[in-house]
Amino acid sequence: MGREVSESCVDNLLIEMVSSYCDRFYANKPELAARRIEAIGYQVGHQLSERYTMERPRFSDHLEAIKFICKDFWSEIFKKQIDNLKTNHRGTFVLQDNQFRWLMHMSIDPSSDGSGLSHDASGALVDNKAAQAASMRLYFPCGIIRGALTNLGIPCAVSADISNLPACSFVVRIKV
Amino acid sequence: MPPIAPRSGDAIFASTERVNAELFTLTYGAVVRQLLTDLEEVDEVNKQLDQMGYNIGIRLIDEFLAKSNVSRCVDFKETAEVIAKVGLKMFLGVTASVTNWDAEGTTCSLVLEDNPLVDFVELPDTCQGLYYCNILSGVIRGSLEMVSMKTEVTWIRDMLRGDDAFELQVKLLKQVPEVYPYKDDE
Numbered sequence: 035m036g037r038e039v040s041e042s043c044v045d046n047l048l049i050e051m052v053s054s055y056c057d058r059f060y061a062n063k064p065e066l067a068a069r070r071i072e073a074i075g076y077q078v079g080h081q082l083s084e085r086y087t088m089e090r091p092r093f094s095d096h097l098e099a100i101k102f103i104c105k106d107f108w109s110e111i112f113k114k115q116i117d118n119l120k121t122n123h124r125g126t127f128v129l130q131d132n133q134f135r136w137l138m139h140m141s142i143d144p145s146s147d148g149s150g151l152s153h154d155a156s157g158a159l160v161d162n163k164a165a166q167a168a169s170m171r172l173y174f175p176c177g178i179i180r181g182a183l184t185n186l187g188i189p190c191a192v193s194a195d196i197s198n199l200p201a202c203s204f205v206v207r208i209k210v
Numbered sequence: 211m212p213p214i215a216p217r218s219g220d221a222i223f224a225s226t227e228r229v230n231a232e233l234f235t236l237t238y239g240a241v242v243r244q245l246l247t248d249l250e251e252v253d254e255v256n257k258q259l260d261q262m263g264y265n266i267g268i269r270l271i272d273e274f275l276a277k278s279n280v281s282r283c284v285d286f287k288e289t290a291e292v293i294a295k296v297g298l299k300m301f302l303g304v305t306a307s308v309t310n311w312d313a314e315g316t317t318c319s320l321v322l323e324d325n326p327l328v329d330f331v332e333l334p335d336t337c338q339g340l341y342y343c344n345i346l347s348g349v350i351r352g353s354l355e356m357v358s359m360k361t362e363v364t365w366i367r368d369m370l371r372g373d374d375a376f377e378l379q380v381k382l383l384k385q386v387p388e389v390y391p392y393k394d395d396e
């Protein structure tokens with residue numbers, strides 16, 4: 035086992051990073067804040083996947099690489115695997131984590147979402163502050179996944195869906 | 211009921227939820243790098259890292275008090291020891307030594323030989339002047355302020371600048387009497 039730090043170090047760093055970008059640096063430009071948070075995640079994912087794949091042979095196809103993200107990669111970060119993987123076999127993969135750690139400490143009230151709006155991290159309408167903060171926070175793991183896959187030679191777009199809290203689904207669309 | 215004994219930093223760290231430090235270290239590194247890109251000025255990055263740390267510190271103190279059972283310290287010397295041996299340990303998994311006390315007992319140094327924030331980090335020449343670990347000084351300042359101590363926290367030595375250790379000087383500016391947000395008769 036390598037070095038460890040308390041989980042709250044990561045939690046607090048993420049909370050503060052997101053609020054610095056959303057409330058201070060780009061207070062009136064949520065799209066820019068989102069891009070920066072995603073970019074930070076991208077760097078982290080890129081570096082982590084470089085480290086975690088050093089000793090292994092190249093992946094033979096996209097599915098193998100996605101499975102690596104769901105199992106080994108997710109376990110390194112969250113000490114659990116992705117719970118459910120779906121694909122349409124045309125380059126879209128949905129990775130579902132039933133208890134996504136980075137949302138667990140957030141209080142989001144799903145009942146306030148009476149109009150069935152989609153909480154899509156790619157920028158859909160959000161109807162309350164908590165949900166907005168949550169979706170801002172999700173740009174970070176989306177960036178991590180995109181960075182990790184890009185490092186494995188798979189350019190893609192990643193968005194998140196939290197319509198089934200506390201489950202979180204990451205939708206990976208591979209660019210062809 | 212007898213008071214609950216304070217817990218050692220090792221015991222708290224062992225029982226706390228922990229994560230892979232690589233994730234933390236690389237995330238912090240990515241944040242610093244993004245701030246350098248977005249804010250351009252190194253001084254401004256130092257300032258923002260300190261501010262982020264301060265904001266974290268004012269929240270982290272609650273977790274610290276809840277998990278450590280540490281009650282009021284008799285003096286600033288005890289406070290410094292608690293930060294070095296319990297606070298740093300329970301969050302970062304490392305301890306510091308406390309040295310360089312001034313005669314009044316209001317200024318000391320926390321010396322860290324090991325610091326998970328800087329694993330894999332090398333600063334390019336363009337980052338001269340950057341206090342890479344400035345978030346840490348902000349955390350200490352913020353959390354102490356929540357327990358009524360105004361402090362000034364500055365870096366004296368920094369391994370990323372070629373020193374042999376990390377040395378943080380903590381200077382107690384004043385002890386603020388606790389102010390309650392309401393009066394008893396309200």
